[in-house]
Amino acid sequence: MAFTAMVGARIRRREDPRLITGRATYVDDVKQVGTVYAAFVRSPYGHAKILGVDTAQAKADPRALAVYTGDDLHHAHGVKSSLPVAHKMPDLKTPPHYMLALDEVRFVGEAVAVVVASTPYAARDLAELVTVEYEELPAVVDMEKAIAGPPYVHDALGTNVAYVFPFSAGDPDTAFAEADVTLKQRIVNQRVAPVPIEPRSMVANYDAGMQQLTIYSATQIPHLLRTQLAVVLGLPENRIRAIAPEVGGGFGAKLNVYAEEAVVSWVAMQLERPVKYIETRSECFQAMIHGRDQIDDLEIAAKRDGTITGLRLKITANMGAYHQLLTPVIPTLTVLMAPGCYDIKNIQAECVGVFTNTMSTDAYRGAGRPEATFFIERAIDIVAQKLNLDPADVRRKNFISGTFPHTTATGLTYDSGDYENTMEKALKLADYAGLRKQQEALRKQGRYLGIGLSTYVEVCGMGPSAAMPAAGWDSATIRVEPTGSVTVLTGISPHGQGEETTFAQIVADELGVPIDQVTVVHGDTDKVQYGVGTFGSRGTAVGGAALKLAIETIQAKAIKIAAHQWEANPDDLEYRDGKIGVRGDPSKSMTTAEAGFLAFMGDKLPPGLEPGLDATRRFEPPNFVFPFGTHVCVVEVDAQTGQVKVVKYFAVDDCGRLLNPMIVEGQVHGGIAQGLAQALFEEVVYDENGQLLTGTLMDYAVPHAEQVPHYELDHTVTGTTVNPLGIKGVGEAGTIGSTPAVANAVIDALAPFGVTHIDMPLRPEKLWAAMQPKPNGSVR
Amino acid sequence: MQIDLTVNGKRTSLDVEPRLLLAHALRDYLNLTGTHIGCDTSSCGACTVLLDGVSVKSCTVFAVQASGHEVTTIEGIGNADALHPMQEAFWSAHGLQCGYCTTGMIVSAVDLLRRNADPSDDEIRAGLEGNLCRCTGYENIVKAVRAAGKAMRDGAERRSVRELMPLHPPAEEPPPSGEAIIPPQLQEVEV
Numbered sequence: 001m002a003f004t005a006m007v008g009a010r011i012r013r014r015e016d017p018r019l020i021t022g023r024a025t026y027v028d029d030v031k032q033v034g035t036v037y038a039a040f041v042r043s044p045y046g047h048a049k050i051l052g053v054d055t056a057q058a059k060a061d062p063r064a065l066a067v068y069t070g071d072d073l074h075h076a077h078g079v080k081s082s083l084p085v086a087h088k089m090p091d092l093k094t095p096p097h098y099m100l101a102l103d104e105v106r107f108v109g110e111a112v113a114v115v116v117a118s119t120p121y122a123a124r125d126l127a128e129l130v131t132v133e134y135e136e137l138p139a140v141v142d143m144e145k146a147i148a149g150p151p152y153v154h155d156a157l158g159t160n161v162a163y164v165f166p167f168s169a170g171d172p173d174t175a176f177a178e179a180d181v182t183l184k185q186r187i188v189n190q191r192v193a194p195v196p197i198e199p200r201s202m203v204a205n206y207d208a209g210m211q212q213l214t215i216y217s218a219t220q221i222p223h224l225l226r227t228q229l230a231v232v233l234g235l236p237e238n239r240i241r242a243i244a245p246e247v248g249g250g251f252g253a254k255l256n257v258y259a260e261e262a263v264v265s266w267v268a269m270q271l272e273r274p275v276k277y278i279e280t281r282s283e284c285f286q287a288m289i290h291g292r293d294q295i296d297d298l299e300i301a302a303k304r305d306g307t308i309t310g311l312r313l314k315i316t317a318n319m320g321a322y323h324q325l326l327t328p329v330i331p332t333l334t335v336l337m338a339p340g341c342y343d344i345k346n347i348q349a350e351c352v353g354v355f356t357n358t359m360s361t362d363a364y365r366g367a368g369r370p371e372a373t374f375f376i377e378r379a380i381d382i383v384a385q386k387l388n389l390d391p392a393d394v395r396r397k398n399f400i401s402g403t404f405p406h407t408t409a410t411g412l413t414y415d416s417g418d419y420e421n422t423m424e425k426a427l428k429l430a431d432y433a434g435l436r437k438q439q440e441a442l443r444k445q446g447r448y449l450g451i452g453l454s455t456y457v458e459v460c461g462m463g464p465s466a467a468m469p470a471a472g473w474d475s476a477t478i479r480v481e482p483t484g485s486v487t488v489l490t491g492i493s494p495h496g497q498g499e500e501t502t503f504a505q506i507v508a509d510e511l512g513v514p515i516d517q518v519t520v521v522h523g524d525t526d527k528v529q530y531g532v533g534t535f536g537s538r539g540t541a542v543g544g545a546a547l548k549l550a551i552e553t554i555q556a557k558a559i560k561i562a563a564h565q566w567e568a569n570p571d572d573l574e575y576r577d578g579k580i581g582v583r584g585d586p587s588k589s590m591t592t593a594e595a596g597f598l599a600f601m602g603d604k605l606p607p608g609l610e611p612g613l614d615a616t617r618r619f620e621p622p623n624f625v626f627p628f629g630t631h632v633c634v635v636e637v638d639a640q641t642g643q644v645k646v647v648k649y650f651a652v653d654d655c656g657r658l659l660n661p662m663i664v665e666g667q668v669h670g671g672i673a674q675g676l677a678q679a680l681f682e683e684v685v686y687d688e689n690g691q692l693l694t695g696t697l698m699d700y701a702v703p704h705a706e707q708v709p710h711y712e713l714d715h716t717v718t719g720t721t722v723n724p725l726g727i728k729g730v731g732e733a734g735t736i737g738s739t740p741a742v743a744n745a746v747i748d749a750l751a752p753f754g755v756t757h758i759d760m761p762l763r764p765e766k767l768w769a770a771m772q773p774k775p776n777g778s779v780r
Numbered sequence: 781m782q783i784d785l786t787v788n789g790k791r792t793s794l795d796v797e798p799r800l801l802l803a804h805a806l807r808d809y810l811n812l813t814g815t816h817i818g819c820d821t822s823s824c825g826a827c828t829v830l831l832d833g834v835s836v837k838s839c840t841v842f843a844v845q846a847s848g849h850e851v852t853t854i855e856g857i858g859n860a861d862a863l864h865p866m867q868e869a870f871w872s873a874h875g876l877q878c879g880y881c882t883t884g885m886i887v888s889a890v891d892l893l894r895r896n897a898d899p900s901d902d903e904i905r906a907g908l909e910g911n912l913c914r915c916t917g918y919e920n921i922v923k924a925v926r927a928a929g930k931a932m933r934d935g936a937e938r939r940s941v942r943e944l945m946p947l948h949p950p951a952e953e954p955p956p957s958g959e960a961i962i963p964p965q966l967q968e969v970e971v
Contacts (some may be wrong), residue, residue, distance in 0.1 A: 012871055017941040019879030020867040020886065022814015022854035120804075121797065196816040197826055197914050198880040248793065248816070248880025249914050277947035281819035290805030496915050508870070516945060664875045667915060673917030697823035705905040705918040734917075 006505035006515060010662040014515075015500045024246040027201035027216050032274040032765035035203065036065055038264055039123035039277075041130045042286065042604035043105035046139035046357040047151070047692015049189055050103055050112065050132060058115055058129040063122040066271060067130065068263075069113045070100035079266065084228045085323035086469035089332075090379050092163045095154040095355075097322040099232070099259045099266070105134070106153055106321035107359050108692045109286025109380075114263050116275060124609035139357040139690035143295060143316050146354050153355040154322050160318050160354035163328055167335050169409035170346035172301075175310025179301035183382055188759040189371045191293035191318065191684040192677075193694075194364045195702050198248020199284040202261050203276040204268035214241045220250040220493055221533035224470065226525045228257040228325075244523035247495030251674070253288050254495070255535040256325045262289075285695045290684050291364020293318035294331060296375045301346075302383050306394040310346040311379075313338055317370075318352050320360035326367075327360050328353050329469050333368030333459065336410045340376040340456040341419045341628060342398040347409045357690035363535060365674055365735045366458070375455045377740035378757065381452075381747065385756055390436075391744070392427060395455050396420060405623075412459060413729075414626045415720045417655070422716050426630035426652040429714055435634060441635075443752060448771075449647070450749025452633040454741035459731035461625035461722065462536030473620040474538065475531045476546040478507070478554050479747050480613040482600040484593030485517040487615075491531015492543035493523045497731060498663040499539055503547055505659060506725075510551045511592040512578020531618055537729025540659065546619035553615035555580075558595035561613075564606035565590070565598070568598040625720050627728035629653035631672070631741035637749040642768030644680055644746055646709040650735065654716045655702055655730040664715055664730050671734020672711055677703045678735075683761050701761075783847035787812065788856030794958035796843045802836075803827040805843035806853055814854035814883045818912070825911030828884035829853050836889035837910070847929035854883035857890060862938040865931040866890050866924070871944070885911045889925045899931055 018024040041053075055067040073079050083097040101112050113130050117123040138151040146153070146160040153160055169181040176182055196218075204215040213235060218392050219225050230237035247254065260277055268275040279287070294317045301310035317331035335349045367375075379396070384391040399419045400406050406414045427433075432451070439449040465472040475491035488503055504518040521527055531543065555575045562580040563570040572583050580590040595613060602611035634648040651668055658664045679700035685693040694700040719726040739760070746762045747755055755770050784793050789811060794809050805814045806829065815838055818826035822840040829838045830852035835875065838851075858864030866886050869875070876882040892899065892907035899907060905918065905926045913921060 012944065013874065014945070016871045016876065016879070017860055017945075019876055019882055020863070020870050021859050022812070022857075022883045023860075024879055025813070026816070026880065028807075031811070120797070195914055196878070196880070197824055197912060198816070198878070199818070246879065248818075249878040251914070278817075281821065281824070331915070498877070666874050666877055666920060669917035669919040670915045671917070674914070696821045697819045698821045702912050704909045704912065704915065705922065706902075706909055708918055710901070710922075711917065711919055 006508045007659050009660065011501055011505055011660055013498050013501045014504055015498065025246055026198060026246045027203060027218050028278045030203050030216050030245065032203065033206060034269065035274040035276050036116050036118055037120040037123040037276050038114050038116050038267060039127040040111045040260065041127050041132065042283065043101065043108055043110040043112055045047050045105060045134055045136055045438065046108055046141065047137040048134035049137055050105060050107050051135055053113055054131040055113065057706060058126045061126055061129060063117045064115065064126050065118065066116040066267065067113060068267065070098060070102045072268065073100050074098055081232045082222065083232060083259055083262065084325060086325055086471055087328050087329060088480050089163055089328060091155050092218060092328055094323060095157060099262045107253065107357055108690055109258055109283065109359060111263065111299045114267060116267060116271065128407070130334055141352045141356050141686045141688055141690050143318055143682050145358060146356050153357055153689045160355045161207060162355055165332055165335065165351040167349040167410065172310045172312060172346040172348040175346035176301045178746060179309055180304040181302050181386060183300045183386055183710040185298045185379070185382055185757055187296045187298060187375045187378055187757065188680065189294040189296060189374055190760055191361065192364065192682045193285055193684050193700055194251040194253035194288065194291060196249030196251055196253060196678040199279045200260065200288055201278045202264050203263040203274055205274040206269040206272050208272045208674045212239050212241065213265055213269060215244065215261065216243045216245055217261055218247045218254055218533050219244045220254045220495060222493055222523050222525050223491065225257055225261065229262060232262045233266060241526045250495050251365045252291065252367055252535060255363050255533065256289055261270065281694050281697060285700065286634045286692055287342050287359060289324050289360050290364035292359050292371060294371050296371065298375055298379055298382060298657060300379050302564045304387060306383060306387055306397045308342060308344050308383065308398050308492025311338060312343050313349040315349065315351040317351060317353050318358065318361055319355050319754055320358045321355060322360050324360040324362045326469060327362050330361065330363060330368040332694050334371045336412055337369045337372035337459060338376060339408050340373060341417065341455055342376065343400045343401055345409050358686050365671065366732045370675065370736045370739055373458065373736050374740045377454045377456070377744060381744045382756055385751065391453050392423065392432065395423060413456065413623055414589060414712055415623055415722050416624060416718050417628050418716065418718050419455055419456060419457070419628055422628060422652045422654055423630040425628040425714060425716060426632050426650055429652060429712065430632040430648065430650040433773055446639060448637045448639055448749040448752070450637060450745040450747070451636045452741045452743065452748055454631045454744065457626050457738040458733060459624045459626055460537035461541035461621060462538045463624045464621050471532050473532065473618050474543040474546050475529050476543060476550045477529055477616040477617045478550040478614060480554065480592055480596030482597060484596060485519065486511060486513045488518065488520045488547065488660055489528040490520060490522045490543050491528060492534045492539040494534050496538055497534060497539050498660065499543065502663060503544065506544065506547060507551065509578060511554065513592060540620055541625055541723055541727055541729045542619055544725055544727065546617050548724045549617035550615045553617055554613060557613060558592055559607055560609055561595045562590040562779065565604065579582060619723065621722060623722045625722050625728040627653065627655040627730060627733050629733060629737055631737040633741040633745040635745040635749055637746060637767055639771055640763035642771065644762060644767065646676065649709045649711045651711060651734065652714045652716060653730065653733055654718050655733060656720050656727040657717060657725065658715070659727065667730045668713055668734040671732060672710045672738040673703060675735040675738030676708060676742050679739045679760050679762055681761050682706065781844055783844055785846055786843055786850040788852055794843065798842070800843045801839050802841040802843045802846050803838035807840060812853045812855050816880055816883060818880065823912065824881065825888060826881050826884040828887045828911065830887060830891060835888050853885055857887060858938065861943040864890065864938065864939060865936050866928040868944065869924040869928035869931065869940060873920045873924035873927055875916060875920040881911060881913045885913060885921060889928065892925065893929050893932060897933055901926065
């Protein structure tokens with residue numbers, strides 16, 4: 001590969017000047033003349049029948065521009081379609097999911113009506129004037145009660161079970177019959193909220209003359225949003241323009257098509273004015289998707305030496321009240337990743353998706369894989385504890401070793417890996433042996449140090465189209481402009497991941513263009529060819545791979561142009577250090593810009609070669625990629641208070657080649673913090689009536705700077721041949737690796753108290769209780 | 781109500797509803813959209829501005845309360861031609877990803893250094909407890925504030941984006957892995 005200078009360097013991000021000076025344009029910063037503001041009336045009940053919606057008072061207010069109910073939208077105006085769910089599951093129950101609730105509300109925060117006024121404050125006032133008469137219905141929040149049902153979230157279904165996905169490989173029955181030990185553990189992976197600091201934001205405008213709908217939305221998937229809006233609103237797709245301007249964090253929660261996006265678009269069409277809706281944080285907690293929420297019942301069969309021979313698994317996964325875009329698909333990824341980086345051949349699994357009167361779950365950073373990593377990494381520690389073995393030794397015993405690609409019992413083909421190598425590097429970095437000695441010494445003083453390991457592998461670079469609920473490829477266009485600057489149009493939609501920089505680094509090296517002459521454009525369906533978007537750690541692994549293909553096409557054409565100039569055979573020419581040259585003859589060279597200018601002028605081209613120097617390519621990944629790593633967390637739990645202090649944190653990750661190590665590290669840092677927060681702090685709580693108890697940032701514990709540690713990072717580099725860049729995704733790795741490392745550390749700290757498992761979040765009150773003497777004088 | 785504010789050094793008069801929040805006055809009346817809003821409980825700090833030089837959450841201040849006072853927003857902290865050392869440090873240390881919390885974080889950090897010119901890492905973390913970031917895990921934010929503190933104590937000049945683009949100078953401290961990742965070609969081009 002021709003990478004020379006930029007790739008691999010810690011280049012300052014090119015997107016940052018606008019961000020650090022407050023000159024970036026997020027959705028709420030988009031100002032259009034005549035903008036009006038929407039506010040939603042939302043359900044205060046987890047489950048209720050709508051007896052009537054009285055809009056008279058709101059409509060009578062002189063500030064009101066419009067008020068619409070579900071009835072107006074779906075009956076009077078005939079918008080019949082349901083919001084989309086992408087899946088390939090034959091027996092999935094897909095209850096209708098209307099943009100505004102019709103006869104019944106099924107979770108707190110479900111939108112019932114929308115009001116529009118000329119200022120956002122007036123819109124909020126008017127929403128208060130809409131009176132909805134409800135008849136409260138019994139709600140179901142607990143998944144096991146929901147399975148037993150009634151009550152049913154959707155009466156027409158006669159069940160709360162959305163689907164059952166069974167899986168079996170090998171011979172689990174024999175494995176369990178012949179095991180030296182079998183262990184059972186229920187592991188609850190609690191519901192969490194993504195909390196991007198920018199809430200959902202959108203502004204739609206309808207140009208009635210051109211019959212063109214334009215929506216700016218804080219989305220990770222502008223093209224998929226356009227496609228789905230076309231379906232939901234019944235518009236030709238080429239009359240919709242979706243723009244994701246600056247987007248303030250997504251974490252999977254903006255990989256969706258929300259009712260509000262469709263409603264605001266529809267309202268803009270009715271009013272023929274720009275309609276803006278910026279949700280409040282409270283609304284965001286209620287109506288932006290949540291993550292996780294699984295009960296994982298685990299049975300493990302093992303030999304006395306720690307070899308795990310079989311796994312039985314029942315995943316009970318909370319869907320929420322409705323399917324959002326990928327809701328049912330997420331837990332199936334948990335099944336696929338159940339064996340982790342271990343060679344477990346006998347697996348029996350069943351995944352049950354359950355409707356409850358809560359907000360939908362969907363993709364949240366890691367999306368299905370953190371749950372798998374969490375239970376398998378906990379399982380390893382539980383086995384180690386039971387057999388009195390070192391958790392590192394149990395991992396060594398079970399690692400997939402030998403040659404890659406490796407096909408797992410669950411049917412995935414891991415592209416490459418060297419799990420022992422990263423673990424040994426991490427153990428050395430952390431001085432694992434020294435930590436164990438320190439732990440022993442401190443225990444004698446009544447201080448409880450805990451050391452937790454997590455050796456994860458994850459599936460990302462989503463993904464081969466055949467294995468995706470919708471398309472898995474992505475696209476890139478490169479245009480060499482007449483004056484030599486290079487424009488990249490990428491189909492992915494970065495919102496913090498820094499591809500304006502990394503992609504420019506690749507182009508600068510490969511096409512020999514100064515990096516400040518490269519502009520990377522994304523997030524506008526009228527500018528950029530169709531692309532799938534940024535999620536599933538795919539941006540660079542798939543979108544960057546498409547870019548590499550486009551570079552190759554540009555280079556091939558530029559070589560033909562140069563060959564014609566030099567009256568040479570194109571086969572004798574090559575790209576060398578970003579310039580076209582003759583093999584073995586350093587005297588001649590042509591820059592890409594020069595070739596681009598000739599291509600623009602058009603009069604000196606070889607016969608049959610079209611003018612212009614641009615290319616659009618799409619990359620269809622032949623497989624997923626499987627980054628991996630080892631995280632080591634050291635905590636001290638205060639025996640008096642149960643307070644956890646994270647003393648040290650080490651992470652050795654392997655995501656293939658590092659295009660910009662600074663950006664990779666940033667992704668890992670943020671991922672660790674989010675995963676650590678799930679282990680220690682965060683939990684979305686509904687009461688038994690479906691009332692959301694953690695509805696603001698006062699009740700939901702997003703960590704502050706003081707609550708997270710300094711992270712020490714290192715990496716190993718094991719390549720991949722899945723894409724031409726040799727890279728794996730890194731967006732979710734930190735989140736996937738960290739949660740079990742932290743939980744294992746805390747539970748390890750409490751081992752002297754006989755603790756083998758405590759469910760997350762590992763808050764002081766739970767830990768303190770577990771450390772108290774039992775009534776008979778012994779510890780629990 | 782009529783209010784008089786001095787925003788980023790410029791005097792301005794506005795006619796506002798009494799309930800209008802300062803954050804909305806800045807964003808919607810003065811088009812200073814660098815001040816972001818991320819919550820409704822004064823928890824996230826994205827809306828932080830300086831009021832008479834002291835950091836406040838502008839979503840918790842009525843515009844009328846700011847009448848007669850001086851407000852400094854991120855736009856007044858520095859711009860592309862003359863970055864505040866804190867802005868430069870956030871950029872150089874990769875102290876931001878999506879950028880949404882960044883403007884409030886930078887304003888808070890500027891105020892933190894006003895109160896404590898040479899804070900320890902723990903003091904930086906404690907000093908920024910009013911600002912949430914969901915992207916960075918705070919690691920590089922702490923690093924940025926430390927670097928800005930040093931630059932300011934050393935009396936660093938303001939530099940422009942143009943001076944600093946496109947290449948990253950050698951890091952003041954080696955990357956955490958201890959591995960030299962910056963290729964020699966780049967190290968020579970220090971700006």
